[in-house]
Amino acid sequence: MFRVNLQHSYSVFLRDTMFGHFLVAALALSYRFGSGSGNPPPGGARVLHFPEPDSTLSWSLLHTSTPDLNAFTACIWIKTIRTTSGPILSYGSKSCRQCIELGYSPFGHGYSVVLKDVSILDRASRAEAPLPADGNWHHWCVVWSGAKREVNIYRDGFHTLSRPVNVSLIPGGGKWVVGHTHYEATPDCPPKHPSFVGFVGGVNVWDHDKVDIPGLAICANTNEGSLISWDTVTKTNFKVATYKEYC
Numbered sequence: 001m002f003r004v005n006l007q008h009s010y011s012v013f014l015r016d017t018m019f020g021h022f023l024v025a026a027l028a029l030s031y032r033f034g035s036g037s038g039n040p041p042p043g044g045a046r047v048l049h050f051p052e053p054d055s056t057l058s059w060s061l062l063h064t065s066t067p068d069l070n071a072f073t074a075c076i077w078i079k080t081i082r083t084t085s086g087p088i089l090s091y092g093s094k095s096c097r098q099c100i101e102l103g104y105s106p107f108g109h110g111y112s113v114v115l116k117d118v119s120i121l122d123r124a125s126r127a128e129a130p131l132p133a134d135g136n137w138h139h140w141c142v143v144w145s146g147a148k149r150e151v152n153i154y155r156d157g158f159h160t161l162s163r164p165v166n167v168s169l170i171p172g173g174g175k176w177v178v179g180h181t182h183y184e185a186t187p188d189c190p191p192k193h194p195s196f197v198g199f200v201g202g203v204n205v206w207d208h209d210k211v212d213i214p215g216l217a218i219c220a221n222t223n224e225g226s227l228i229s230w231d232t233v234t235k236t237n238f239k240v241a242t243y244k245e246y247c
Contacts (some may be wrong), residue, residue: 047201049241050179054085055195058239059180068148073206079187080198083133090182093174141219157217
């Protein structure tokens, strides 16, 4: 999960200093225990496990009040081997069914990003660093600006792509759901859509686009979202296993 996100020139500078020797060693140790080992998101946060099969209705409702948004940053730690299961994060209401829906896609860029019922990524386009479904932890951020009419996507702290989007406002008052569509997140709902399959943690959402994305993809980072703070938000879970892990 934890990549050593240092540019080459910066790494050379660090190695030429006593402090650099210590920091590089520390980061290498973090990388050794993080890469391929399934280590969790930072800070001992709660991790959610959404089980197989994806036909099982499972979800986690995040209780928060959402105002009208003219920008947002949504970041998530994810571990899965599936690319065809349901949405990872969903937000909306009766008047805006798919206001925000973030997930995997086996096509195009490897992501699925829906804003106000419109998929903003071309399914047929060439993949650009798709979010891996390799069974390891990965950090994914989606940043939208209504003023700029633009969406930017980050994977493991690195910017991977930008796309124009004709959305200037996302209405408030909706529900945030992890692991399924928000409109099917009720215990007695026969699911028409698949649930996400895998592990999710560290879901943080800000009501602006001025967030240090590279810093968030580091184990020790404790920056919490202004709209959804994963460590403190109240969750209602349905058929989801939860446990606490430390990096």
